[in-house]
Amino acid sequence: MLSFDLRRKNWLVPFFREVSERAVAAPVEHFEDAEGVLQFDAWLLNGLSRRGLLSSAPTAIWPLPDAGLEPKDRGEWHFLNSFAHQLELLFELRSALGLGSSTVRDQLAIMEVIAAHVGCFDEAEQLFEVSLDLEALSLADWPEDPTQREKLTKAMGPAARAVGSKLKELSLQSWDHPLLGLPLHGVLVYTATCQLLRIAHFEFRKKGRVDESQARFQRAQAQVERLHLIEAIFALANADLVLTRVERRLVDNVISLARLSSEEQGLIWQGVKEPVSATELGKLITDPQTRRFLFAQLVIQGYLDGEFVAQEQAFIEQLGQAFGISQEERLIYQAEALSTLENNPLLIEAFSLGGLVRRFSSGLSASVERVISSNLSRLVLEIRETGELAQLLVKRAQGPLSPEEEAKIRQQIIDICKTIPALAVFAAPGGTFILPIIMRLLPFDLMPSAFTEKDESL
Numbered sequence: 298m299l300s301f302d303l304r305r306k307n308w309l310v311p312f313f314r315e316v317s318e319r320a321v322a323a324p325v326e327h328f329e330d331a332e333g334v335l336q337f338d339a340w341l342l343n344g345l346s347r348r349g350l351l352s353s354a355p356t357a358i359w360p361l362p363d364a365g366l367e368p369k370d371r372g373e374w375h376f377l378n379s380f381a382h383q384l385e386l387l388f389e390l391r392s393a394l395g396l397g398s399s400t401v402r403d404q405l406a407i408m409e410v411i412a413a414h415v416g417c418f419d420e421a422e423q424l425f426e427v428s429l430d431l432e433a434l435s436l437a438d439w440p441e442d443p444t445q446r447e448k449l450t451k452a453m454g455p456a457a458r459a460v461g462s463k464l465k466e467l468s469l470q471s472w473d474h475p476l477l478g479l480p481l482h483g484v485l486v487y488t489a490t491c492q493l494l495r496i497a498h499f500e501f502r503k504k505g506r507v508d509e510s511q512a513r514f515q516r517a518q519a520q521v522e523r524l525h526l527i528e529a530i531f532a533l534a535n536a537d538l539v540l541t542r543v544e545r546r547l548v549d550n551v552i553s554l555a556r557l558s559s560e561e562q563g564l565i566w567q568g569v570k571e572p573v574s575a576t577e578l579g580k581l582i583t584d585p586q587t588r589r590f591l592f593a594q595l596v597i598q599g600y601l602d603g604e605f606v607a608q609e610q611a612f613i614e615q616l617g618q619a620f621g622i623s624q625e626e627r628l629i630y631q632a633e634a635l636s637t638l639e640n641n642p643l644l645i646e647a648f649s650l651g652g653l654v655r656r657f658s659s660g661l662s663a664s665v666e667r668v669i670s671s672n673l674s675r676l677v678l679e680i681r682e683t684g685e686l687a688q689l690l691v692k693r694a695q696g697p698l699s700p701e702e703e704a705k706i707r708q709q710i711i712d713i714c715k716t717i718p719a720l721a722v723f724a725a726p727g728g729t730f731i732l733p734i735i736m737r738l739l740p741f742d743l744m745p746s747a748f749t750e751k752d753e754s755l
Contacts, residue, residue: 300360303373303469304670307454309461312377316384317404327395337498340393341491348382350490351586353483353593355382372470375477379486380464386490387411387497394501402428405453410500412456413512414493415463420456421507427453467556471667475647476554479597479637484526484590485555492519523555525581526591527565529616532572533595537608543601543648550648575612579619588620592627596634601648666734672719673738679713680739686710690739710735 301312328336342351349355359378366374387407388398397403405428412421468489476482492515499511530551534544552562573581582588592613599605599613617627638644669676680686686709689702698706714720714735 300362301377303376303465304667306458307461309464310453310457312380313384313404313408316381317388317398326393328393340390341494344386344389345487345490345586348386350382350483350487353478353480353590355379355483355486358382358385368473371473371477375482376465376469379468379490383490383493386494390494390497391501394498396501406501406504407497408453408457408460409507410493410497411464412460413496413500413507413509414489414516415460415467416513416516417456417460417463418507418509418512420459423456424453425506427456470554474550474554475644476550479644480590480594481526481530481551482554484587484594485523487586487590488519488522492516520561522582522584522587523557524561524565525578526587527551527555527557528573529578529582529591529595530598531565532574532578533598533609533612535572536612537606544598546648547598547601575615575619578616582620588622592617592620592622593630593633596627596630597637600634600638601645666738668719669734669738672717675717676713676720676735677739679716680710683709683713686713690736693736 301315302308305311328340330336345351347356348358355378357378359374359381361374362370384407387410391398391403391407398407405424409421409424409428412418412424470477474482496512496515500507527548531548534540534548540548548565552565557565582591595613595616599609613627617624622630680690686706689698689706692698692702693706
């Protein structure tokens with residue numbers, strides 16, 4: 298189980314605060330010319346490299362559970378770890394620009410950039426308005442100033458919840474996605490991080506309201522890059538003019554990982570008729586790091602269905618030439634691809650029928666868990682009102698029950714779920730699917746104090 302609950306609507310502010318408190322700022326040289334793009338680009342490349350964001354294995358700075366990472370938690374952990382890296386880089390960038398991070402205003406400026414990064418421009422404006430009265434309030438004074446705290450809470454809460462929701466919508470995988478940690482996932486994180494930091498570089502220097510047109514330009518650039526990546530994956534899959542079942546599943550998973558809109562998906566599927574050539578991709582994709590990520594992903598893709606047909610091999614060779622990747626480097630990529638598949642047998646299973654069923658079940662469980670969590674207070678209230686069931690659940694938490702007692706728990710929980718509209722549909726088949734999830738989410742003692750919500754506004 299992860300140490301942070303992303304199901305909270307207001308998860309962003311406590312996460313932001315925890316990362317800012319945990320972050321240890323490495324010595325950073327100030328930019329000689331704050332306006333200098335070349336110096337910023339050099340800093341960006343160095344920062345991404347130090348954090349492993351130029352490979353498919355970013356440094357783990359968000360803590361892993363003591364018992365290890367369960368498959369169902371992989372998506373959330375990758376999301377939290379990537380975002381923690383991005384936040385720390387934002388703090389580091391402010392330092393490089395000679396700016397502070399010690400006041401509430403400083404940290405609101407970072408939050409405004411995050412809002413612009415995900416397209417929440419109204420929320421970015423709200424955060425800026427809040428900050429105008431808080432420039433002199435230090436982080437040390439903030440907890441001691443109830444008037445300012447209350448004002449900030451009321452003004453900032455809705456904006457932070459909206460931005461947090463958008464971040465999850467764009468990047469969070471709530472199930473064990475088979476492409477997590479592979480080169481394609483790496484390039485998506487890389488692209489998003491570059492977009493965020495370029496917006497930040499522009500905004501931190503300007504020190505004013507978010508420039509919506511500039512942020513929209515950076516977002517559009519990043520989305521075009523994502524579309525080109527997926528065009529390349531389609532082109533390889535269709536190199537032999539046959540889209541196999543494995544290749545179709547791969548493309549579907551790529552689209553879900555990149556979170557393309559319906560319109561973008563339509564454009565991509567239309568491209569099956571006229572796939573882009575390797576030479577064209579060489580002209581469209583010019584960033585060296587993106588080229589390396591993509592080439593590594595395509596080599597892995599070529600081996601996924603157990604055969605690397607001549608047309609696919611020819612496409613890979615042509616793309617390597619268009620990307621400026623030498624023959625020797627191509628052989629290294631092929632060796633690494635085979636090693637990846639050998640060390641991750643579940644990756645091949647993920648694109649088989651059995652893997653599809655496993656992932657569907659995992660995704661369904663995650664969906665059901667969200668519904669139960671959002672109705673947990675009502676569910677607990679109903680359980681407390683049935684004295685026998687509450688006693689049995691507490692007893693079950695302390696040791697095994699008899700088969701008769703287990704049957705009573707199952708039937709009474711099913712009956713309760715039928716009285717809650719959002720849960721009734723899951724209870725109807727008999728409760729075997731929903732019951733383990735409910736048992737995992739219920740608090741141990743079922744006493745009223747267990748359900749007293751803390752003030753999580755900030």
